[in-house]
Amino acid sequence: MALSEFDLIYRYFSALGRGDAVDLGVGDDCAILRLPPGARLATSVDTVVEGVHFPEDAFPEDLAYRAVAVAASDLAAMGARPLGMTLAITLPVVDELWLRAFSEGLAAAVTDFDLPLVGGDTTRGSLCIAVQVFGALPGGKALLRGGAAVGDSLCVSGTLGDGAAGLAVVSGDWRGDPEQGDYLERRYYRPTPRLALGLELLDTATAAIDISDGLVADAGHIAAASGAKLVIDPQLLPLSPALQALPDREQALRWALSGGDDYELCFTLPPGAELPAGCTRIGRVEAGEGVDCGLDLAGPVGYQHF
Amino acid sequence: MALSEFDLIYRYFSALGRGDAVDLGVGDDCAILRLPPGARLATSVDTVVEGVHFPEDAFPEDLAYRAVAVAASDLAAMGARPLGMTLAITLPVVDELWLRAFSEGLAAAVTDFDLPLVGGDTTRGSLCIAVQVFGALPGGKALLRGGAAVGDSLCVSGTLGDGAAGLAVVSGDWRGDPEQGDYLERRYYRPTPRLALGLELLDTATAAIDISDGLVADAGHIAAASGAKLVIDPQLLPLSPALQALPDREQALRWALSGGDDYELCFTLPPGAELPAGCTRIGRVEAGEGVDCGLDLAGPVGYQHF
Incomplete structure (x- = not known):
């Protein structure tokens, strides 16, 4: 250089x-x-x-x-x-x-x-x-996408959908509280990579990915690499107060499921493993393929790069 | 990703x-x-x-x-x-x-x-x-820019100026033999990084840099990092047959001294070190600073990125 x-x-x-x-x-x-x-x-x-x-x-x-x-x-x-x-x-x-x-x-x-x-x-x-x-x-260790096994819990860190909602704020499409808009805009521009959590999961998680393209899209990479089906319960999705306060709950869930830019971790834990602080169990690993979130997400799911 | x-x-x-x-x-x-x-x-x-x-x-x-x-x-x-x-x-x-x-x-x-x-x-x-x-x-070794010492030889690999001449061919500014133009164009588009030579020099050279911005400009980085003066004898510069055949010898020397895109190595060897195959001694390291090539290179020397 x-x-x-x-x-x-x-x-x-x-x-x-x-x-x-x-x-x-x-x-x-x-x-x-x-x-x-x-x-x-x-x-x-x-x-x-x-x-x-x-x-x-x-x-x-x-x-x-x-x-x-x-x-x-x-x-x-x-x-x-x-x-x-x-x-x-x-x-x-x-x-x-x-x-x-x-x-x-x-x-x-x-x-x-x-x-x-x-x-x-x-x-x-x-x-x-x-x-x-x-x-x-360290050693031979690494958090890969391909290790999720039937019976594992599906978990995420932090709250979901804030990145997509923040982009809506930036684009002038936010219909919620302006004060919460500031919080969301900051979440979009200043995401928090979960570095300490990644280190902690190295000894426990069976698979992990970061959520950049949207939960369903990124969970799909774990499902494909692991040869398993990931089942998400939308009722369990962790939402920030800003998204919880949004009158349009369907919009909040869409952002959490298919909006991108969250940079939280999505990971699977074997039975008996302790859930790390700040994380939420949102579903489970089953036999099969793909991601089932129990909702029909019309339109493209996740960010399309081209 | x-x-x-x-x-x-x-x-x-x-x-x-x-x-x-x-x-x-x-x-x-x-x-x-x-x-x-x-x-x-x-x-x-x-x-x-x-x-x-x-x-x-x-x-x-x-x-x-x-x-x-x-x-x-x-x-x-x-x-x-x-x-x-x-x-x-x-x-x-x-x-x-x-x-x-x-x-x-x-x-x-x-x-x-x-x-x-x-x-x-x-x-x-x-x-x-x-x-x-x-x-x-390997180990604690590395070829850095800062180790050239007074009394070292200044050397280069391959031939110089072909990259700049090749760019002239690509730009339609080549006034030499069209057959040699094909060779030069290939030298521009398909340079040869001197990876094997770099490994060989790891045990002998006191300083090294690759020539991307032009010999004088890049040798200047060795001079600055080493706190020494590099003296180049233009008569010793290795020129390809294509540049040797160019009627305008001054143009050939200018390309060799200040044209970029050669991706040859410029390095210094301590007294007694053997010159690797395919390399040429072009000068020496003296007390002082900067690069002295004995010519007045009018205009900017080396590629200006901005």
């Missing part, structure tokens, strides 16, 4: 490249990370594009924070401990004010998620942000 | 995700790589954008190959052994013919550089390709 170009951003937060696993950060041909003895590397990349993954009038701070949170959520879903990240950003112009604001959001994410920025690349073009995250998996 | 989107490309070359270090490839929340015991992770990301880093009429095969080669060159410059890569690609439309051709070039690069594709992300937007490469560095 070329320091000369990346330097444009990096100078705003060079102190944020330090971390226990970082042997060499920005400034050479590669970054060098040290994994704990016996650990394996977990890595994932997520790209966000202006006008596709976020509204064009988004604050640069939120944009940066959200891009990192979304990528970090994949580490959480594997049970990986964060080591660091790199950033490949394409910018139409070099706007110092924009960069400073962007870097502030990035700095907050670096701190919140323990993901020092160890390298990157800056190029000219339409605004596009690719965050690559690195994490360590 | 979402399989549903990346699958668009991945189905064309799913057999190419296998590798010794790959414990888990495409299809879960993260890829999992296994490093050799005691090895450290080297990683770098390079983004190429249509109309900026490559002509708009480039063949998709060449585009894919070049994007991977450019990223792999950073592993070579660190002396890292390739483990795998991920690909974040933004596409304006889903064009199956384009994707098939792109995937062919990608497959060739996967094979040539031992870089199985272990994950990625596909999004909609202006064409933009970010390749993240992963390599293993």
Whole structure:
């Protein structure tokens, strides 16, 4: 990577490249990370594009924070401990004010998620942000999608539907309480990757995924990889006070079931395993295939990328 | 990462995700790589954008190959052994013919550089390709930019200037022999990252960098990081037969000194170290700072990213 170009951003937060696993950060041909003895590397990349993954009038701070949170959520879903990240950003112009604001959001994410920025690349073009995250998996362990077994409980962390409702707020489509709108907008722009929960589940969960495209769509990946059927009881879905207060309960349930952008974890626990704090049992694993949520969700379920 | 989107490309070359270090490839929340015991992770990301880093009429095969080669060159410059890569690609439309051709070039690069594709992300937007490469560095070793010492030899691999001359061919600015134009165009689109040389240099070279922005610009990074002056003798620059045959010798030297896109290695060797095969001694390390090539290179030296 070329320091000369990346330097444009990096100078705003060079102190944020330090971390226990970082042997060499920005400034050479590669970054060098040290994994704990016996650990394996977990890595994932997520790209966000202006006008596709976020509204064009988004604050640069939120944009940066959200891009990192979304990528970090994949580490959480594997049970990986964060080591660091790199950033490949394409910018139409070099706007110092924009960069400073962007870097502030990035700095907050670096701190919140323990993901020092160890390298990157800056190029000219339409605004596009690719965050690559690195994490360590101890021993032979990993939270995969394919281990759910008949009789397991189906569980989720946090509350569902807030991401989709937040996007409705951002898009001007929110018909609920304006105060709750602020909460939801924040949930959309500042999701919380469940990193600590991922580590906790590494020894107990049989399968896990993060909810980016919507519960039913993402649970479908566990069902397909595990060769089982996931049954969801909509009455058990955890809803935030903001969504509970919504007069249109069907809308709230649709957001919780098929809206995306929640970045909570969906996972399966074997019989007898203790439910972690802040999590809810929403269903069970049965023989069969696919996801049954007991409702007819008309229209496309989950976010369609193309 | 979402399989549903990346699958668009991945189905064309799913057999190419296998590798010794790959414990888990495409299809879960993260890829999992296994490093050799005691090895450290080297990683770098390079983004190429249509109309900026490559002509708009480039063949998709060449585009894919070049994007991977450019990223792999950073592993070579660190002396890292390739483990795998991920690909974040933004596409304006889903064009199956384009994707098939792109995937062919990608497959060739996967094979040539031992870089199985272990994950990625596909999004909609202006064409933009970010390749993240992963390599293993044994023990505490790494080829850094900062170790050049007074008295060392300055050396390069291969021949210089072919990348810039190739870009002139692609842009219709080549005034030399058309047959040599074909060779140069191929050198531009299909550069050769010096991965084996990087591994060889790990035990001997005091500093190294790959030449992406032009010899003088990139040697300048070694000079700055090492706190030394690099003196280049232009008479010693290795030129391909295509550039040697060019009637305008000054143009050939300018391309060799300040053209980019060569992806050869520039490195320093301590006194007594043997020059590896295919490499040329082009100067020496002296006390001082900067790069002295004995010529006045009017105009900007090296590729300016903004």
